[in-house]
Amino acid sequence: MRLSEDRISHISHLIFDGVWDDDLVDFTDDKKALREIKDVISSFFAVEERAEEAARSTIRSLSRHVPEGSREWDILYKKYFEEELAKTKEFA
Numbered sequence: 001m002r003l004s005e006d007r008i009s010h011i012s013h014l015i016f017d018g019v020w021d022d023d024l025v026d027f028t029d030d031k032k033a034l035r036e037i038k039d040v041i042s043s044f045f046a047v048e049e050r051a052e053e054a055a056r057s058t059i060r061s062l063s064r065h066v067p068e069g070s071r072e073w074d075i076l077y078k079k080y081f082e083e084e085l086a087k088t089k090e091f092a
Contacts, residue, residue: 008038008041012037012038012041015037016037047085047088051088052081054081054084055080055084056077059073059076059077059080
């Protein structure tokens, strides 16, 4: 899933405000905290994007054609996508 910079910024501010309002953390540098939140969100979606592309590539490389949107394609996509995510240690 691709998110625009504006969307990531908006989500980052919501997270920042949420943890601040719930008194879960006391930030010493607000700008640095927001930048770190944005980096984590961006990294998370980059991992998902790589897993999605790898799953699609694996399905395309099968010896038989599996039409996208078919039940078989959906099952294979979910399987390969989850396998790719499991390979990633960043968010395990």
